[in-house]
Amino acid sequence: MFTVKHMLDEKGSQVWTISPEAKVIDALKLMADKGVGALIVVYKDQVVGILSERDYARKVVLKGKSSLDTPAKEIMTLQVYCVQPESTAEECMALMTQRRIRHLPVIDKGKLAGLVSIGDVVKSLISAQKITIEHLQNYIMGKYL
Numbered sequence: 001m002f003t004v005k006h007m008l009d010e011k012g013s014q015v016w017t018i019s020p021e022a023k024v025i026d027a028l029k030l031m032a033d034k035g036v037g038a039l040i041v042v043y044k045d046q047v048v049g050i051l052s053e054r055d056y057a058r059k060v061v062l063k064g065k066s067s068l069d070t071p072a073k074e075i076m077t078l079q080v081y082c083v084q085p086e087s088t089a090e091e092c093m094a095l096m097t098q099r100r101i102r103h104l105p106v107i108d109k110g111k112l113a114g115l116v117s118i119g120d121v122v123k124s125l126i127s128a129q130k131i132t133i134e135h136l137q138n139y140i141m142g143k144y145l
Contacts, residue, residue: 002124004092004116005085011131013114015105017042018051020073024060027051038103040112041076046106047112049076054102083116084109089124092116112113 017040018027027039031053041049051072059075060067070079082105083092092104106114 002089002127003085004083004087004089004104004114007089007116007120007124008106008114011120013106015040015112015115017112018072019043020048020071020076024051024056024067024070024072024075026058028067028097036142037117038115039072040105040115041072042112045111047077047080047082047107049073050103050105051076052103059092072094080105084108085113087122092121093125096121108141 010108016030016034016036018030020041020043031037031039038048038050038052041051049072055065055075059065060070065075079101081095081101083095085106086109096102096104102118104116105112106116
């Protein structure tokens with residue numbers, strides 16, 4: 001069973017953050033520069049929101065706002081669902097599916113410890129399935145005898 005800790009061990013625990021006062025254009029530049037689809041919004045070392053490409057598309061572009069003068073706090077998603085390092089890939093997938101989200105901040109002992117995306121979770125689930133298939137094939141072929 002793969003956990004969030006396993007995912008972070010493989011991909012790293014780097015998390016890109018911004019402040020609630022940062023301008024949306026700066027958030028977009030950071031996302032583009034780092035090749036990520038979301039940033040965690042942090043104020044005084046606490047997660048206060050998440051800003052994704054989806055937020056930009058729906059709350060800036062479609063509403064005719066300017067990314068040059070709109071602060072992140074005006075468009076960020078306030079309801080942030082988080083997981084712990086012990087959470088399983090299956091639990092992450094269920095939460096992401098149920099809440100229709102693509103990113104989960106990882107909180108360990110009250111601190112931001114990483115971020116997992118839907119891609120990370122799918123990769124983990126596929127790896128687990130490959131291991132199961134390999135074990136079953138070995139069992140069927142008598143390689144465990």
